[in-house]
Amino acid sequence: MAAYMALHKYGSPHQEPCRDPMLYDTELTRGGLRLVQQLADRVAALQPRPEAVLVSPLTRCLQTATAACAQLLEQHRGARGEQMPLEVEPLLRERVTLSSEVGRPPAELRRDFPGLTFPGDLADVWWYTRGPGEDPRAVVREPQEVYEERLQALKRRLAARPERCLLLVSHWGVLNALTGLDLHPAEIATKEVQL
Secondary structure: OEEEEEEOOOOOOOOOOOOOOOOOOOOOOHHHHHHHHHHHHHHHOOOOOOOEEEEOOOHHHHHHHHHHOHHHHHHHHHHHOOOOOEEEOHHHOOOOOOHHHOOOOHHHHHHHOOOOEOOOOOOOOOOOOOOOOOOOOOOOOOOHHHHHHHHHHHHHHHHHOOOOEEEEEEOHHHHHHHHOOOOOOOOEEEEEOOO
């Protein structure tokens, strides 16, 4: 399976690396939005063409997918007369280590991103927490073994899909685990992956 990877970044390079600013489900900065919009031509020119776009449900990834894939989606609709799948895949989410990896309920995300397809069974709390009844906004580091199990579940889900070429919009750690690539902000890479 060929998979294109797009990485985004939020925040300021001057932010202290170990201090959580307690900004939940962060959005792209203006600079980040400009970078993402500059990706649109490159995404539209990808060959072979992605058959579907899968995106993490964190807002910054949803913004990235919406802006960077706009031309690609329009070309697909014009050529085939049908909508290319642009699907939210919760297993692509970032590993919870900071407040920025704590998400928002699907109802809010659907309202803000009506052009994306969300899983019908997406729980109100789809990010890692200690368990039911816990404060969903508590920043609880996702244990390594839980993260690795989730990545294995993601690989199984990707392997079960019918497409041969996907565009994944996700986070550095997830994309690195899938591909071994060290992507930088606004970088797109093509990788043949064995699932």
